[in-house]
Amino acid sequence: MKVSGPVKRLNQKIARSESASIEDRWRWGHTVLRDPHLMSESGKSLRHGAAERLITDAGETSAGKTLLSESEIQRRLRCARSYPYASQIRHAMTDFGxxxxxxxxxxxxxxPEPGEEPADPRTKEEIRRERERRYAVFLREQVGLFPMEDYIPERTALKELGEFVARSEEMSASFEKTARRRRAYYDELAAAVDGDLTVSWAQAHQLLDDPRHP
Known part of the structure; x- marks a missing residue:
């Protein structure tokens, strides 16, 4: 499990500025919350081992004391969740030294200020890389749902997807109907031979087709 460059840089900056760096800790929290390597898929908790990795990566003081603790991690994440907007953390910084x-x-x-967009402390390059990663995940997840050689995401209108889905549902309904008929016929064949599955299909059908067959 890796720790991203932005998290490392913020840790270094926080270590230099000690207790006054409210904004840096807020940025750190938002950066970690957006890191899929550190946060669970639900986004509600850190992945297993992530806290230990963050603590190790942050390093120690010259006296051998860790620069980051699990409780400090949770405080930074709480700060980011409490203040999703930049104006909110600015107010907090004004009120608390x-x-x-x-x-x-x-x-x-x-x-927050009226019409304000949620804060995203990542750089444009970091946002671009994350979008590319998410798009790659999106493509992997679609394998098997749609024939990607025919339905290219950048060129396929939702109308075309809808038509494909409707055709697939019709085919599935037809397959399901055939499957029910297939099962009923097989069960009748097995019953005609009293469960003797060594009997051939033709022999079983003849017994089933025999008017004397109950």
């Missing part, structure tokens, strides 16, 4: 003051206050609520 240090990170520990904000922690003691319990991350109080602030209203």
């Amino acid at each position: 240090t990170w520990f003051d904000l922690i003691k206050a319990g991350f109080p609520t602030y209203e």
